[in-house]
Every structure is written in C-alpha cells, then in structure tokens.
Amino acid sequence: MKYLQGIYKIIEKTALSETCFSFVIDCPEVAKISKAGQFVHILPKGKFLRRPISICQIDYEKGTLRIVFEIRGEGTQELSELNIGDDIDMIAPCGNGFEIFDNAKKIVLVGGGIGTPPMLGLSDIYKEKATAICGFRNKDAVILENDFLSNNTNTIICTDDGSYGIKGFVTDSLKAECEKGDVDLICACGPTPMLKAVSAIAQENNIECFVSLEERMGCGIGACLVCACKTKDENGEKMSHVCKNGPVFNAKEVVL
Amino acid sequence: MADLSVKVAGVEFKNPVIAASGCFGYGHEYEELFDLSKLGGISVKGTTLTRRDGNIPPRIAETPSGMLNSVGLQNPGIDYFIEKELPYLLKKDTVIIANIAGSSIEEYIEVAEKLNDTSVHMIEMNISCPNVKKGGAGFGTSCDMAASVTKAVRKATNKPLCVKLTPNVTSIAEIAKAVEAEGADAVSLINTLLGMRIDTRTRRPILHNNVGGLSGPAVLPVAVRMVWEVRNAVDIDIIGMGGISKGNDAAEIMLAGADAVQVGAALFNDPFACVRIVDELEKWCEVNKVDKLSDISGGVVTW
Incomplete structure (x- = not known):
C-alpha cells in the first residue's frame, strides 16, 4: 500500500x-x-x-x-x-517526500512561514548536519524554533520586520551560508517567489536543491489532474501534478 | 442478493456504478485502495487527438456541497492512451469506456477511428466540456452541432456510442433527441454546470480560468430533473450522473430514468465512494424488495 x-x-x-x-x-x-x-x-x-x-x-x-x-x-x-x-x-x-542523502555533509533547510513544518521532518533526519533558515512575518508568527534547536540543527530565524532574529528574507541568509562553502544540499518549502529565489541561489552555487510545492488539490492521489505544475526535462516542458509527482521536485525540473 | 447488473447500449455491466471521466484518471491511483473489478465500469479521462496540457492552476475551488473545476481536458493524447493505458485497463474485468473530445468534427472522427481496432467496450463522446475555448461544450449547446458531430462519429466508429450532454442549455431533451436521431446508442448526463467563485480579499476568481464546472452533491437535483426530462424525450439508454454520493442518490437518478450511473466528484470526498455506492445499492434493493435493480429505471411515479 x-x-x-x-x-x-x-x-x-x-x-x-x-x-x-x-x-x-x-x-x-x-x-x-x-x-x-x-x-x-x-x-x-x-x-x-x-x-x-x-x-x-x-x-x-x-x-x-x-x-x-x-x-x-x-x-x-x-x-x-x-x-x-x-x-x-x-x-x-x-506524494513522494524528500529523497534522503546519507552522504550529504552540510544541508540547508529553508522554510518560509507555514512552509517551515516539513523542514522539521528533515531536521529530525539530518540533525546537526543541517542548518535551518526559517522566515516569518514577525515575532508572533515564529514557529518550531525550539524543535529545530533540540535536534542540534543550526537555526537561523528571519523576520520581515526584524522583530525577531535577523531582519530580512531567508534568501539573504541562504546566500551567506552558501558563501561559507561546503553546502551540498538545499531543501526548501514556502511561497513560490521564495522557492524561485532559493532555486536561483542553488543553481548559481551549483548545489543540489529540492523544493516542496503547494497547490489547490482534488483527489490528492494523482487521478483528477487538478493540482498541475509545469516541469521540464530533456523532452521540453509538460504538466506534472503536485500531489503525485510532488510535492517535492528537483528545483532543476520545476518551472516556478 | 439482488441482481445489480444492467445493460447500456448493448453492453453488460455487472453493476450500474461507473467511475466518471476526469475523476478517476486511468484507474491506477484508486487501484491502490480497491480492486477495479468491483466497479460496473470506468469512463477514462477525456482523450483528444494530441496531448493537451490543460488550464493554468488553480483548477479547483470548494463550493457549498460541491466544487468547481477547470482542468481543461489535460490528457496525453489518444495514441498514448491506446498504447500505454488501454491494454492494462482491459484486463481489469470491468467495462472500459473511452471518453473522447475534440475541437473540430474532424478531430472527433480521427480519435473515434483510432479506437476501432481496440477492444474498448464503449465510446463516450464528450460534447460538453465547459473548460476549453475551442470545441467542448460548443458542440453540445446547439441541436445542429450536436447532430452533426454525432452523425460523423456514428459513421466513423463501430463501437457503442454514448454522447455526454451539457446541462448548460435551454432544453437538454432537445439535444438528446437530436443525437438520438443521428444514431447515438445512449446519452450520459449531466456534465458540470458552469460556475464561478471569487476570493473577496484579493477580488480575484479562485479559478485561474475565471469560470469552471460545478459538480458534487449540490447539483444532484438538477441532474435528477434533467435525466427525467431526457427519459421522457428519447428511447435510447441513459447514463445518469451529477452529484451522486450515496446509494440512495444512484437509485433516485435511476428512478428518474437512468440505466446506469457515473460517480465523479464524490471520489474526492470519499475515495471509496464508487464501491460504497455499489454496496449501498445492494442494501437498497434488499430493503425495497427489488430483485433486479435494472427494473427500477424510469420507475418514478410522478404526481
């Protein structure tokens, strides 16, 4: 089953x-x-x-x-x-879930708002090998920080208004992490503009990147074709479905 | 135990419950949950001549007791269906109905002809899709167009031909008469009702297509009324659908005149809806002392 x-x-x-x-x-x-x-x-x-x-x-x-x-x-x-x-x-x-890379040494998990929860599941696996960069509107919206910390995951909280953690977008912190070097995997979930920016940073730094998408769904198992998203491969672009082919996609394969 | 078998357009179904086109893909996903042989039949995802990518999402919105969709006939094309999906489906011990669509009469003909050399059991010709700009419901909203496309496909196919009708017309009975006159073996109805929802915060329609087709329990009484009107207008068989989510709903639409039923949107609420409805129909027969379910078709005693 x-x-x-x-x-x-x-x-x-x-x-x-x-x-x-x-x-x-x-x-x-x-x-x-x-x-x-x-x-x-x-x-x-x-x-x-x-x-x-x-x-x-x-x-x-x-x-x-x-x-x-x-x-x-x-x-x-x-x-x-x-x-x-x-x-x-x-x-x-x-859906498919995240592929787990046992050999990855430094993993960055990027969560935007309510995109943060699935990143905690990866923190449970990668523990101290992971750095979580989570962005929220303000201090009141911050969730799960202690959960990441209890996994010994290096945790960076960003808020749009600077009321908690670092003021600014998760992408600024992600760039800084990538500049430090050695990042071999990025996993992200959050609003589409954020995922787009994260994918671009991953590509610039030649880092493997997986993004988890969200879409309004019908059946949830791949039969109704409602939750479409555009993906690309060597044959060109086509429609895939977030519920069955995703929600996790290789950033290189999804057209955001 | 009551006999649930029915016959539509000369094709035998072990029970009257058919998974509706567009809601069941090619069966793989629901097969994870139950055996496809429990179904009377499967009407597969609407298939066009070549691949279609469908509309831009969002393609679905919740409505009071139902939903809107604007998938837009996304499908891999008839050749892929015949080569990759149909052989597998034909082994599943259930009736397989190929739902076909087109944006011109020539396209309908070509798709239908390609199915002649297959063992598919029936063709359901969709002249009622509300979500495509060309063709679709354009063929289903005028008696002349419905008649022309039926006549052309009737000539092109050797399969039992069922024509799927749109409710977005003044008189569905007139359209049914027009397709009957051109040789349709059956009609299926209703396709979805055109609807719209708006997010009041963003002032944007929820569907990217702005409008979409309404289905789910909300449309059941419309479907019952239209099946009844069509039953009173034509002699050919009727597959009734629209908002069926329980065995009693299926019995109701059969009493209105349907020979079999399709179940679609209910699957998104309860993935076991089709098989549950088969069980509920069996109980309904027992409670209502019906030995052969097909005997109730058109049995409504009107005032």
Missing part, C-alpha cells in the same frame, strides 16, 4: 501562534509507511473537498504523525477547532 484512507485520533493539540496549530495523530499503519516531505489529505467536517497538509514529524516508534497548519480559510478554521480525542479523516501518506 502506498497510502490509506481512514479515521484517526488526535492525541495532542498545541496552538503555536494565534493562527497556527500542531496536531499529533495516532495512525500507526500510516506512520509506518510515511516519509519526510509527504502530506496528509484531510477532510474537514462539513466540507466537500479535502485539505492537503504537510507532514511535520514522524514518530515511527509511537506510530504517530505530527502536522502543523495555519488557518487559511473555512476548511483549516474547521480543523483548528478539533481537539484531543477527536477523529480526523485522512488519506495518507500522499
């Missing part, structure tokens, strides 16, 4: 900010087959369509997944009102 559909229980809920929530979901059979960078496709009560939410952390021993999401609209608002003990209907794990 690549993915399952089922009803699972929320066993932990934390408000990380005013609009950002963390759930731990008890789903041993799903956790067992999940990888960092994959997502879960959740049906909010009273809604017709599911909402794709990236997996933040996987606990293979406890058989749980952690997801962190932001209230964006009615569906995520509905989800945020769920509590410990409530059921959650999901198809999971969906």
Whole structure:
C-alpha cells in the first residue's frame, strides 16, 4: 500500500501562534509507511473537498504523525477547532517526500512561514548536519524554533520586520551560508517567489536543491489532474501534478 | 442478493456504478485502495487527438456541497492512451469506456477511428466540456452541432456510442433527441454546470480560468430533473450522473430514468465512494424488495 484512507485520533493539540496549530495523530499503519516531505489529505467536517497538509514529524516508534497548519480559510478554521480525542479523516501518506542523502555533509533547510513544518521532518533526519533558515512575518508568527534547536540543527530565524532574529528574507541568509562553502544540499518549502529565489541561489552555487510545492488539490492521489505544475526535462516542458509527482521536485525540473 | 447488473447500449455491466471521466484518471491511483473489478465500469479521462496540457492552476475551488473545476481536458493524447493505458485497463474485468473530445468534427472522427481496432467496450463522446475555448461544450449547446458531430462519429466508429450532454442549455431533451436521431446508442448526463467563485480579499476568481464546472452533491437535483426530462424525450439508454454520493442518490437518478450511473466528484470526498455506492445499492434493493435493480429505471411515479 502506498497510502490509506481512514479515521484517526488526535492525541495532542498545541496552538503555536494565534493562527497556527500542531496536531499529533495516532495512525500507526500510516506512520509506518510515511516519509519526510509527504502530506496528509484531510477532510474537514462539513466540507466537500479535502485539505492537503504537510507532514511535520514522524514518530515511527509511537506510530504517530505530527502536522502543523495555519488557518487559511473555512476548511483549516474547521480543523483548528478539533481537539484531543477527536477523529480526523485522512488519506495518507500522499506524494513522494524528500529523497534522503546519507552522504550529504552540510544541508540547508529553508522554510518560509507555514512552509517551515516539513523542514522539521528533515531536521529530525539530518540533525546537526543541517542548518535551518526559517522566515516569518514577525515575532508572533515564529514557529518550531525550539524543535529545530533540540535536534542540534543550526537555526537561523528571519523576520520581515526584524522583530525577531535577523531582519530580512531567508534568501539573504541562504546566500551567506552558501558563501561559507561546503553546502551540498538545499531543501526548501514556502511561497513560490521564495522557492524561485532559493532555486536561483542553488543553481548559481551549483548545489543540489529540492523544493516542496503547494497547490489547490482534488483527489490528492494523482487521478483528477487538478493540482498541475509545469516541469521540464530533456523532452521540453509538460504538466506534472503536485500531489503525485510532488510535492517535492528537483528545483532543476520545476518551472516556478 | 439482488441482481445489480444492467445493460447500456448493448453492453453488460455487472453493476450500474461507473467511475466518471476526469475523476478517476486511468484507474491506477484508486487501484491502490480497491480492486477495479468491483466497479460496473470506468469512463477514462477525456482523450483528444494530441496531448493537451490543460488550464493554468488553480483548477479547483470548494463550493457549498460541491466544487468547481477547470482542468481543461489535460490528457496525453489518444495514441498514448491506446498504447500505454488501454491494454492494462482491459484486463481489469470491468467495462472500459473511452471518453473522447475534440475541437473540430474532424478531430472527433480521427480519435473515434483510432479506437476501432481496440477492444474498448464503449465510446463516450464528450460534447460538453465547459473548460476549453475551442470545441467542448460548443458542440453540445446547439441541436445542429450536436447532430452533426454525432452523425460523423456514428459513421466513423463501430463501437457503442454514448454522447455526454451539457446541462448548460435551454432544453437538454432537445439535444438528446437530436443525437438520438443521428444514431447515438445512449446519452450520459449531466456534465458540470458552469460556475464561478471569487476570493473577496484579493477580488480575484479562485479559478485561474475565471469560470469552471460545478459538480458534487449540490447539483444532484438538477441532474435528477434533467435525466427525467431526457427519459421522457428519447428511447435510447441513459447514463445518469451529477452529484451522486450515496446509494440512495444512484437509485433516485435511476428512478428518474437512468440505466446506469457515473460517480465523479464524490471520489474526492470519499475515495471509496464508487464501491460504497455499489454496496449501498445492494442494501437498497434488499430493503425495497427489488430483485433486479435494472427494473427500477424510469420507475418514478410522478404526481
């Protein structure tokens, strides 16, 4: 089985900010087959369509997944009102996830806002070999900093207004890290303009780079062709799909 | 146990539940979850002569009890379908319906002709796609155009021919009569209803195509009404669809006049929708003391 559909229980809920929530979901059979960078496709009560939410952390021993999401609209608002003990209907794990490079020595993880959670899953794997550069609007929007630190991942927080960490965009810090040298892998998730800039920096420095994309989805498993994104290979450009061919793409192969 | 088998355009289906075109790809993704042989049939993703990339995303938006889509007939083209997808699908012990589309009558003819040498069980000719600029629903909104394309494809194909109709017309019954007169073996309806949603914060339509096709439970009563109107207008078989998400919905659209049903958008809510509906129809037959499900087609007792 690549993915399952089922009803699972929320066993932990934390408000990380005013609009950002963390759930731990008890789903041993799903956790067992999940990888960092994959997502879960959740049906909010009273809604017709599911909402794709990236997996933040996987606990293979406890058989749980952690997801962190932001209230964006009615569906995520509905989800945020769920509590410990409530059921959650999901198809999971969906998508391809990040390829893990055991030989990589210095990895930079770049998270933009609510693109930060899937980077924590990689921090769990790469630990002190990773540097996380995470950007947020302001101090109140900063999430997961301590989680990265507890993995001994070098953690750089940037805010747009300078109210916390470094004032400025993640790309400035990424450039500085690349200039230090030895970076052999960049993984990123966040708004498209950020991913575009990160890809450009990776290319300039000739560093392997993977980006995780977001798109409005239907089925979540690759049948409905709704979540299209343009990719390119030796045969030219074509439409791929974020849910099945992604959400993680090699930056060289995706047209942002 | 009730007999769920039905016959449409001379083709036998083990049960009346067909996965709707565009919602089921070529079956691979749902096959991870259940055995495709449980389905009455599969209407595969609409196929054109050459590859189409479809519209720019976003291509989907939630609506009250439903959704809008504007995929725009993205598909790899008929040659790819025949070579790479069809042989696999034909081994799945379910009826395979090739859904075809075109932007000219010549394209419809060429696509249909290419299927003559295959073992595909039926052709569903889509003259109702709301999401493409050329062709698509253009053929389905006028009786003359619908008749012309049906006549041409009827001549070109040796397969049972079902014509998929758009609800975005004044009288769907008139269109159905026009395609029946030109030799269609069946009609399928309804395709999606044209709709639009706007993000009030950005003042932008949610769909990049601005407008898209509405489907899901919200459209069920429209589908029931239109199937009933068409049943009263033509003698050929009807595949009913539009908002079916439960066994009872399927029974309802059959009572209105459908011989089989398609299930589409419901799959995005519940990926097991099709197989669940088969089970629910079986229970419905038991509760309602129906021995042969096909007996209920058109059985509505109107006031």
